[in-house]
Amino acid sequence: MTDLEHPSLAPPVSSVGIVGWMRQNLFSTPLNAGLTLLAVGLIYFLLVPLFEWAVWNADWRGSDQSDCTSGGACWVFIRARLDLFIYGFFPTSEYWRVDVVFALLAVLIVPQFFDRFPRKGWIGLFTLIGFPIIVYFLMMGGSFGLEPVETGKWGGLILTLVLAFVGIVAALPIGIVLALGRRSTMPVIRTICICFIELWRGVPLISVLFMASVMLPLFLPEGVNFDKLLRALIGIVLFQSAYMAEVIRGGLQAIPKGQYEAARALGLGYWKSMSLIILPQALKLVIPGVVNTFIALFKDTTLVLIIGLLDILASVQSAIVDPAWRNVSTEGYLFAAFSFWVFCFSISRYSQALERKLQTGYSR
Amino acid sequence: MKKITIGLLGATAAFSMMMGSVQAGTLDDVKRKGSLTCGVSTGLPGFSNANSKNVWSGLDVDVCRAVAAAVLGDAGKVKYTPLTAKERFTALQSGEIDMLSRNTTWTHTRDTSLGINFAGVNYYDGQGFMVSKNLGVKSATELDGAAVCIQAGTTTELNLADYFRLKGMKYKAVVFDTSDQSVKGFESGRCDVLTSDQSQLYALRIKLANPGNAVVLPEVISKEPLGPVVRQGDDAWFNVVKWSLFAMVNAEELGVTSGNVDSMKSSANPGVKRLLSGDAGKKLGLNSDWGYNIVKQVGNYGEAFERNVGKGSALKIGRGLNALWSKGGLQYAPPIR
Numbered sequence: 001m002t003d004l005e006h007p008s009l010a011p012p013v014s015s016v017g018i019v020g021w022m023r024q025n026l027f028s029t030p031l032n033a034g035l036t037l038l039a040v041g042l043i044y045f046l047l048v049p050l051f052e053w054a055v056w057n058a059d060w061r062g063s064d065q066s067d068c069t070s071g072g073a074c075w076v077f078i079r080a081r082l083d084l085f086i087y088g089f090f091p092t093s094e095y096w097r098v099d100v101v102f103a104l105l106a107v108l109i110v111p112q113f114f115d116r117f118p119r120k121g122w123i124g125l126f127t128l129i130g131f132p133i134i135v136y137f138l139m140m141g142g143s144f145g146l147e148p149v150e151t152g153k154w155g156g157l158i159l160t161l162v163l164a165f166v167g168i169v170a171a172l173p174i175g176i177v178l179a180l181g182r183r184s185t186m187p188v189i190r191t192i193c194i195c196f197i198e199l200w201r202g203v204p205l206i207s208v209l210f211m212a213s214v215m216l217p218l219f220l221p222e223g224v225n226f227d228k229l230l231r232a233l234i235g236i237v238l239f240q241s242a243y244m245a246e247v248i249r250g251g252l253q254a255i256p257k258g259q260y261e262a263a264r265a266l267g268l269g270y271w272k273s274m275s276l277i278i279l280p281q282a283l284k285l286v287i288p289g290v291v292n293t294f295i296a297l298f299k300d301t302t303l304v305l306i307i308g309l310l311d312i313l314a315s316v317q318s319a320i321v322d323p324a325w326r327n328v329s330t331e332g333y334l335f336a337a338f339s340f341w342v343f344c345f346s347i348s349r350y351s352q353a354l355e356r357k358l359q360t361g362y363s364r
Numbered sequence: 365m366k367k368i369t370i371g372l373l374g375a376t377a378a379f380s381m382m383m384g385s386v387q388a389g390t391l392d393d394v395k396r397k398g399s400l401t402c403g404v405s406t407g408l409p410g411f412s413n414a415n416s417k418n419v420w421s422g423l424d425v426d427v428c429r430a431v432a433a434a435v436l437g438d439a440g441k442v443k444y445t446p447l448t449a450k451e452r453f454t455a456l457q458s459g460e461i462d463m464l465s466r467n468t469t470w471t472h473t474r475d476t477s478l479g480i481n482f483a484g485v486n487y488y489d490g491q492g493f494m495v496s497k498n499l500g501v502k503s504a505t506e507l508d509g510a511a512v513c514i515q516a517g518t519t520t521e522l523n524l525a526d527y528f529r530l531k532g533m534k535y536k537a538v539v540f541d542t543s544d545q546s547v548k549g550f551e552s553g554r555c556d557v558l559t560s561d562q563s564q565l566y567a568l569r570i571k572l573a574n575p576g577n578a579v580v581l582p583e584v585i586s587k588e589p590l591g592p593v594v595r596q597g598d599d600a601w602f603n604v605v606k607w608s609l610f611a612m613v614n615a616e617e618l619g620v621t622s623g624n625v626d627s628m629k630s631s632a633n634p635g636v637k638r639l640l641s642g643d644a645g646k647k648l649g650l651n652s653d654w655g656y657n658i659v660k661q662v663g664n665y666g667e668a669f670e671r672n673v674g675k676g677s678a679l680k681i682g683r684g685l686n687a688l689w690s691k692g693g694l695q696y697a698p699p700i701r
Contacts, residue, residue, distance in 0.1 A: 217458030318407025323678035
C-alpha cells in the first residue's frame with residue numbers, strides 16, 4: 001500500500017492575498033464592514049482635501065504674496081519669514097552665532113542616542129554645564145571681540161530653546177534638592193521646602209510671568225532694572241523646580257523602606273546613601289513623569305508672549321498680521337505646531353530609549 | 365483685614381506713582397547710553413511691526429526714530445521693546461523704557477492717574493464698522509439686531525455697548541481673542557459686522573479672501589487719539605518728545621521733505637530756517653541740527669503717514685482726520701519760534 005499524498009488544493013482566492021486579508025480584517029462582520037466604509041469615507045473627505053491644500057496645490061517657491069496663486073497653502077510665507085521665526089531680531093550679520101549654537105546642540109545631543117559612544121557621560125555633563133556657558137557668551141557677545149546683542153533682540157526658535165533648555169537644566173537639580181528637603185527629618189528645612197513647593201505649585205505660570213514682568217519692576221528701587229528675559233527665566237525655573245520636586249518625591253516614596261535601611265546598614269551616611277542607592281533607583285522610576293514635565297514646560301514657554309517676548313509662536317503671530325500677506329494664519333500656526341511637535345516628539349523618543357536601557361525588570 | 369488690604373494697595377499705588385514721578389534726566393540718560401529704548405506693540409500693522417527685513421517699522425516706530433534722530437543724530441539708535449497692552453504703562457513707570465509709542469489712546473484716566481504724560485497725537489483714530497458688501501448696509505444706524513465680532517478686553521467692547529444703547533438698537537456680541545481669529549469669524553459668517561479701530565479695520569480687510577467684498581462704514585463711534593507717552597515729572601524729556609513730533613508736522617506744513625531738506629537748508633523762509641538750524645534745538649538741550657536730522661532720516665509727518673499706513677503701504681488709509689489743519693484735518697503743530 002502506498003501512501004498516496006493528495007496534493008493540497010490551493011486555498012480559495014477569497015481567503016488569501018489582499019482579498020483574504022481584507023475579508024479577515026476589514027469586512028469580517030457587517031459592523032466591521034460598516035466601520036471600514038465609514039473610515040474610508042472620512043479619509044476621502046478629510047485627508048484628501050488636506051493633502052491637496054497642503055502639498056498638491058501649495059505654493060512653495062517665491063518671495064512674496066504674488067507668488068501664492070494656486071489657491072493652496074502659501075508656504076512661501078514661511079520661507080520668506082523663516083529668519084524671523086528662527087533668529088528673531090538678531091542682527092543678520094550675527095546669524096552665524098545662532099547657527100553655531102544649533103550645530104553645537106545637535107553635535108552634543110546625537111551621542112546620547114547611541115549606546116556605546118566613547119566618553120558619553122562626559123559629553124552629557126558638558127551639555128548640561130559647559131554648553132550653557134558657551135551659549136551665554138556666544139549669544140550675549142561683548143567679549144572675545146563679539147558684537148554685543150541685547151536680549152531684547154533674541155526671539156523665535158532660539159528664544160524658545162533658551163527658555164526651555166535653561167528651565168529643564170536648572171529645574172532638575174533644584175527639584176531633587178527640594179524633594180529631598182521635603183522628606184527631610186529636619187523641621188526647618190522641611191517647612192521651607194513645603195512652603196516653596198506649595199507656593200509655586202499653587203499659582204499658574206502665566207501669573208508668575210506676569211508678576212515677574214509687570215509687578216516686580218515697580219518694587220525695585222529707582223534705576224535698578226534687570227533684564228526682562230532674565231526675570232522670565234527665573235520665574236520659569238522656580239515654577240518648574242516645584243513641579244519637578246513633586247515628581248521626584250513620587251519616585252523617592254516608591255523605593256521600599258528596606259533600601260534605606262540596607263544603605264544605613266552598610267554604614268553609608270545620608271548623602272552617600274542618597275546618591276549611591278536611593279536616587280539612582282528613584283530617578284529611573286520617574287523618567288516618564290520627568291519627561292512629561294519637560295514636554296509641558298517646552299510648550300509652556302509660549303506663554304512668554306504675554307510679557308512681550310517674541311518666541312517662535314509670538315513671532316509667527318506678529319508676522320501673520322503683516323499687511324504684505326493675505327490671511328496666512330493657518331500656514332503660520334501649522335508651522336509653529338510642527339516645530340513644537342518635532343522637539344517634543346524627540347524628547348519623548350529619547351526618554352523611551354533611556355527607559356529601555358535602564359530597565360531592570362520593572363517594566364511589563 | 366480689609367482695611368489693611370486697602371491700605372496696602374494704596375501704599376503700592378502711591379509708591380509706584382512716586383517712582384513714576386521722581387525720575388528725572390531721561391534726556392541725559394539717553395545721551396549717555398547712546399540709544400533710545402522705545403516701547404512698541406508686539407505687532408500691529410502700519411504702526412509697529414517687523415517688516416520683511418525683520419526691522420521694526422510703522423508710524424509709531426517712526427516717532428521713536430524721530431526722537432532718536434533729534435537726540436542722538438541717528439534714527440537707527442533705537443532699541444525696541446515689544447510690549448503687550450497690559451504691561452506698557454508699568455514698563456514706562458519703572459524706567460525700563462524711555463518712551464512709549466504703542467498706539468495708546470489718550471484718555472483722562474490714563475493722563476491723570478498713571479503718572480504719565482501724553483506728548484501729542486500722531487494718529488487720530490476712531491472705532492468703526494466693517495460689513496460685507498452684499499449685506500447692503502450703508503450706515504451703522506441700520507445695524508439693529510446684527511451679530512458683531514469684537515476682540516475681548518478692549519475699550520472697543522465698551523464703546524460698542526454705549527453706541528447701541530444710545531441708538532436704542534440690539535446686537536449680539538461674538539467675542540474673539542485675537543484679530544486674526546475675528547477676521548476668520550467675519551469671513552465664515554459668524555457675524556455680520558466686524559468692529560475695531562478704523563486703522564485696524566483696513567489692516568484686517570486685507571486679510572480677507574476677497575477684500576473688495578467688504579466695506580468700512582462711514583460712522584466713527586469713538587475718539588481714539590493715539591500718541592507717544594512719557595513719564596510724568598521729567599519736563600525736559602517731555603519737551604523733546606513733544607517737539608520731535610511737532611517738528612515732523614511743521615516740516616510737512618513748510619513743505620520740507622526728506623528729499624528736499626538739503627536744498628531747503630538754504631531757504632529764505634524764516635520758518636524753515638528755524639526748523640532746520642537756529643537755536644530751537646539748544647532750548648531743548650539738543651544740537652541745532654535736530655530738526656534737520658528728523659526730516660532727513662525719518663521724513664515729515666506726511667511722508668511717514670503715506671509710507672506706513674497711507675498710499676505707499678498695503679493699508680491704503682486716507683489722510684482724513686490726520687490731514688494737516690490747513691487741509692481740513694486735525695494735525696496742527698505750534699510754531700517753532
